[in-house]
Amino acid sequence: MGMTMTQKILAAHAGLEEVVPGQLIRAKLDMVLGNDITSPVAINEFEKAGFDKVFDKSKVSMVMDHFTPNKDIKAAEQCRQCRTFAKSFGIENFYDVGAMGVEHALLPEKGLVAAGDCIIGADSHTCTYGALGAFSTGVGSTDMAAGMATGEAWFKVPEAIRFNITGKLSENVSGKDVILHIIGLIGVDGALYQSMEFMGDGLINLSMDDRLCMANMAIEAGAKNGIFLVDEITREYMDQRVNRPYNVYEPDEDAVYVRTIDIDLSRIRPTISFPHLPENTRTIDEVGEIDIQQVVIGSCTNGRLSDMRIAAEIMKGKKVHPEVRAIVIPATQSIYMDCIKLGYLETFIEAGCVVSTPTCGPCLGGHMGILAAHERCVATTNRNFVGRMGHITSEIYLASPAVAAASAITGKISGPEEVL
Numbered sequence: 001m002g003m004t005m006t007q008k009i010l011a012a013h014a015g016l017e018e019v020v021p022g023q024l025i026r027a028k029l030d031m032v033l034g035n036d037i038t039s040p041v042a043i044n045e046f047e048k049a050g051f052d053k054v055f056d057k058s059k060v061s062m063v064m065d066h067f068t069p070n071k072d073i074k075a076a077e078q079c080r081q082c083r084t085f086a087k088s089f090g091i092e093n094f095y096d097v098g099a100m101g102v103e104h105a106l107l108p109e110k111g112l113v114a115a116g117d118c119i120i121g122a123d124s125h126t127c128t129y130g131a132l133g134a135f136s137t138g139v140g141s142t143d144m145a146a147g148m149a150t151g152e153a154w155f156k157v158p159e160a161i162r163f164n165i166t167g168k169l170s171e172n173v174s175g176k177d178v179i180l181h182i183i184g185l186i187g188v189d190g191a192l193y194q195s196m197e198f199m200g201d202g203l204i205n206l207s208m209d210d211r212l213c214m215a216n217m218a219i220e221a222g223a224k225n226g227i228f229l230v231d232e233i234t235r236e237y238m239d240q241r242v243n244r245p246y247n248v249y250e251p252d253e254d255a256v257y258v259r260t261i262d263i264d265l266s267r268i269r270p271t272i273s274f275p276h277l278p279e280n281t282r283t284i285d286e287v288g289e290i291d292i293q294q295v296v297i298g299s300c301t302n303g304r305l306s307d308m309r310i311a312a313e314i315m316k317g318k319k320v321h322p323e324v325r326a327i328v329i330p331a332t333q334s335i336y337m338d339c340i341k342l343g344y345l346e347t348f349i350e351a352g353c354v355v356s357t358p359t360c361g362p363c364l365g366g367h368m369g370i371l372a373a374h375e376r377c378v379a380t381t382n383r384n385f386v387g388r389m390g391h392i393t394s395e396i397y398l399a400s401p402a403v404a405a406a407s408a409i410t411g412k413i414s415g416p417e418e419v420l
Contacts, residue, residue, distance in 0.1 A: 002252030101332025116247030175210025184281030298329025321411030
């Protein structure tokens with residue numbers, strides 16, 4: 001029986017010629033990731049188990065991005081524990097204030113993940129790296145601890161859904177609109193413990209930033225992972241960053257998919273996810289009049305340079321609505337620097353935005369933009385659960401950078417055509 005991309009990667013890392021859905025395997029890992037919230041729990045379990053070394057100092061990454069710069073004493077203690085552990089065990093890829101970025105933007109940028117890799121991270125959005133043709137998935141902190149010590153993890157081989165991408169995106173429509181459309185189509189459990197595999201002629205019209213965004217939100221459809229077929233766009237991206245060999249896996253012609261879903265990019269409109277689930281989607285044409293109090297542009301989903309460019313182009317020469325707080329968060333130090341050089345930060349500040357150091361910050365209700373009771377926020381983040389960004393009566397509307405930027409200017413949920 002033929003195998004999917006995910007199944008081929010898992011088979012290779014398990015030392016098997018073939019795997020089938022539902023099979024339990026033990027696979028070797030190419031990267032184990034943690035952040036300032038999940039790593040302390042993993043460190044505690046690591047020490048409790050009596051481990052005295054990590055399996056490979058170059059294949060463990062810790063990124064201090066969630067509550068950093070530290071928002072309180074507890075956050076400071078968590079980061080100090082990570083810092084101490086990384087120093088003690090010689091972790092090569094430890095990123096702290098001044099060097100860190102939002103983890104799922106930072107690792108691809110640094111070339112630490114690549115096609116064919118098997119990656120676990122103690123963060124649910126670790127599935128981001130599937131944009132590069134890797135198998136990557138989120139795990140619990142106990143699994144992270146075991147992975148750091150042994151370099152292996154247990155997996156149940158997932159079934160897969162094939163997404164056949166065709167067409168070309170319209171102006172001011174991006175990968176965020178595509179993945180919100182898909183989640184609205186199949187639901188938050190529509191790919192439960194399955195692999196979302198993206199392929200088709202339309203891939204050529206999706207940038208790497210589009211793909212990273214889409215793979216990032218595979219978890220919001222319940223997927224075990226999202227993964228893209230590797231093409232020249234992927235290779236060009238990796239060849240500029242990855243300094244080691246990588247392996248490209250393509251699905252067999254007779255690979256078994258539980259279903260195939262056709263996605264015509266040309267038919268997708270700017271899409272917004274209403275509270276309180278990512279599946280609760282409407283197009284910009286169906287929104288109506290919804291006033292907002294805050295906009296957040298950033299996160300591991302939409303904090304990359306193209307996201308900053310889109311927002312800056314829309315905000316250029318305009319002013320943020322007086323009743324809106326607009327928060328812009330470039331995802332890494334490198335992106336921050338590029339925004340300075342390209343004049344984006346000047347545009348944001350002149351428009352009335354606040355620009356933050358790289359951090360997850362408001363995405364998980366950490367800091368840098370907590371919502372009060374009954375406030376509404378348009379965010380380029382990935383989740384809009386009850387209380388996700390603050391008070392339990394607040395509301396989060398997930399959207400693309402284009403919609404977020406336009407909404408910041410008008411003071412209500414708006415499409416970019418309303419301000420351009």
